Amino acid sequence: xxxxxxxxxxxxxxxxxxxxxxxxxxxxxxxxxxxxxxxxxxxxxxxxxxxxxxxxxxxxxxxxxxxxxxxxxxxxxxxxxxxxxxxxxxxxxxxxxxxxxxxxxxxxxxxxxxxxxxxxxxxxxxxxxxxxxxxxxxxxxxxxxxxxxxxxxxxxxxxxxxxxxxxxxxxxxxxxxxxxxxxxxxxxxxxxxxxxxxxxxxxxxxxxxxxxxxxxxxxxxxxxxxxxxxxxxxxxxxxxxxxxxxxxxxxxxxxxxxxxxxxxxxxxxxxxxxxxxxxxxxxxxxxxxxxxxxxxxxxxxxxxxxxxxxxxxxxxxxxxxxxxxxxxxxxxxxxxxxxxxxxxxxxxxxxxxxxxxxxxxxxxxxxxxxxxxxxxxxxxxxxxxxxxxxxxxxxxxxxxxxx
Numbered sequence: 457x458x459x460x461x462x463x464x465x466x467x468x469x470x471x472x473x474x475x476x477x478x479x480x481x482x483x484x485x486x487x488x489x490x491x492x493x494x495x496x497x498x499x500x501x502x503x504x505x506x507x508x509x510x511x512x513x514x515x516x517x518x519x520x521x522x523x524x525x526x527x528x529x530x531x532x533x534x535x536x537x538x539x540x541x542x543x544x545x546x547x548x549x550x551x552x553x554x555x556x557x558x559x560x561x562x563x564x565x566x567x568x569x570x571x572x573x574x575x576x577x578x579x580x581x582x583x584x585x586x587x588x589x590x591x592x593x594x595x596x597x598x599x600x601x602x603x604x605x606x607x608x609x610x611x612x613x614x615x616x617x618x619x620x621x622x623x624x625x626x627x628x629x630x631x632x633x634x635x636x637x638x639x640x641x642x643x644x645x646x647x648x649x650x651x652x653x654x655x656x657x658x659x660x661x662x663x664x665x666x667x668x669x670x671x672x673x674x675x676x677x678x679x680x681x682x683x684x685x686x687x688x689x690x691x692x693x694x695x696x697x698x699x700x701x702x703x704x705x706x707x708x709x710x711x712x713x714x715x716x717x718x719x720x721x722x723x724x725x726x727x728x729x730x731x732x733x734x735x736x737x738x739x740x741x742x743x744x745x746x747x748x749x750x751x752x753x754x755x756x757x758x759x760x761x762x763x764x765x766x767x768x769x770x771x772x773x774x775x776x777x778x779x780x781x782x783x784x785x786x787x788x789x790x791x792x793x794x795x796x797x798x799x800x801x802x803x804x805x806x807x808x809x810x811x812x813x814x815x816x817x818x819x820x821x822x823x824x825x826x827x828x829x830x831x832x833x834x835x836x837x838x839x840x841x842x843x844x845x846x847x848x849x850x851x852x853x854x855x856x857x858x859x
Contacts, residue, residue: 458727460558461738462856463568465826466494466647467721470814471662473577478658479649479718484513484520484576487649488528491722494647495570496533499724499736504537506726507566510557511542512549512573513818517585520576528574544818545747547785548844548852549573550721551821555745555854557725567733568726573818576718582817589752589848600697600753602690604847605680605708607755608786610694612707614754615792619707622787623673626712626811628801629784633808634666641807641834645826663715663814673711681706697753712787717814721822740829743839743855744770750849756789758851759843760796766841766853774799777855778837781824783844784809793843806831820844825854832858 468487471479479487488511495501511525525540545552550573557569589595590603602610612622636642637660648659684691684704691704731738746766750758759782767773774797782793782804790809794801807827810820821844828840843853 457562458564460561460725460727460742461731461859462723462740462742462829463726463731463736463738464495464499464724465829466491466645467823467826468647468649468719469658469661470717470719470816471658473716473718475578477578477718478662480578482649482657483579484524484574485527485531487576487718487720488524488574489532490647490649491572491720492528492532492534492570495722495724500734503535505734506538506568506570507560508569509538509540510553510569510571511540512544512553512821513542513575514544514546514549515575515580515582515585516542516544518580520580545850545852546847547783547817548821548846548850549818550823551825551842551844551852551854552747554723554725554822554825555852558742558745561725561727568724568730570722570724572720572722572822574720575816575818577716577816578718600693602694602753603680603683604755605713606684606690606694606704607753608708608713608788609680609684609704609706610698610754611756611788611792613701613705614698615795617707617788617791621791622707622712623670625787625790626673627668627670629805629808629811630664630666630668632806633661633664633812636807637661641830644830661813663717664812668711676709676711678706679709679713694753708786708788712811714785714810714815715813717816719814719816719819719823721819721826723822723825738859739833740856740858743857745854747850747852750851752849755847755849756785756845757792758845758849759789759793759853762843762851762853763797763841766855770855777839777841779806779828779831779840780804781828781840781842783815783820783824784811785815785845787811789845821852825856829856
């Protein structure tokens with residue numbers, strides 16, 4: 457089978473996902489076009505250089521509706537002969553775009569692809585698409601649906617994680633993100649977002665709160681306790697599914713959960729012939745990809761079975777992995793991953809994660825693959841694994857290896 461290589465990876469800074477965020481006036485299409493243009497310019501891509509643009513975005517309504525990928529191509533400087541495919545695997549959409557592109561290359565369906573994603577959470581709010589899993593009683597009741605924050609708290613309860621552990625992970629994420637920015641570790645991949653006049657709008661991750669400490673987090677109220685106990689009683693629904701739990705321990709809040717942000721990212725993937733044609737040197741090969749379904753109520757445990765599957769499929773074990781990127785959707789997700797595999801926390805999310813810098817849903821999977829590659833190169837390590845939890849009970853993972 458043909459090898460699929462990563463030739464380049466870029467991302468925008470992440471802006472606060474609200475009306476006073478720096479990127480709020482930028483549409484999903486324009487932000488995506490910024491990323492596509494950066495990949496074109498950095499790699500001198502002319503004509504029908506890639507087979508397709510595969511683009512993830514989660515809330516596919518209004519300006520993020522239609523086939524956003526094709527619209528982004530038309531808004532960019534890429535050749536109009538390049539089509540576009542919009543996909544949605546919730547939080548793993550950006551990763552699934554990369555994995556799909558890699559497997560297309562491996563299977564011989566084209567020499568190269570651009571893959572990634574976008575989410576403008578301040579312009580198109582999460583949940584505004586009215587997903588059936590949440591609003592159709594015939595599905596929601598049968599599957600014991602609860603919101604993701606409740607699911608994160610179920611994980612904490614089931615696996616014994618305390619609020620102090622979750623808060624400590626959040627403080628460390630903020631510390632690592634600040635250290636990474638101070639050390640210019642993202643410089644290779646970050647592109648400045650500019651307006652129509654070429655003036656800079658944002659050149660850094662805007663959501664970060666580097667002054668965060670245990671004391672400041674300790675003052676925050678648990679975000680999902682009222683939702684669980686007072687509203688429609690989601691705790692009761694969860695306890696029907698998990699009767700061995702006496703009560704749900706609500707430990708998550710805004711400070712130890714991922715931030716709502718705007719952002720986009722893209723990865724250039726191709727075979728060896730593509731690299732030779734454009735004079736490009738591959739940075740890594742995509743060794744293995746996987747996706748899997750999991751319990752839809754606890755929902756966010758997917759990184760564990762996804763990692764088990766991808767290791768088995770690749771004939772590897774956890775000790776063969778040098779670095780890990782585990783999306784910080786909620787602190788308990790990462791704590792569960794570290795517990796399940798007994799991995800050194802120093803090898804997980806070395807440069808901080810979504811708790812510190814935010815989680816632009818459709819883009820995050822591509823972001824963490826790019827971050828993983830940059831860190832493998834910086835620290836002179838060889839093999840990395842990126843993985844995400846996914847709404848409705850799924851998991852996805854990607855293993856990359858430097859070349």
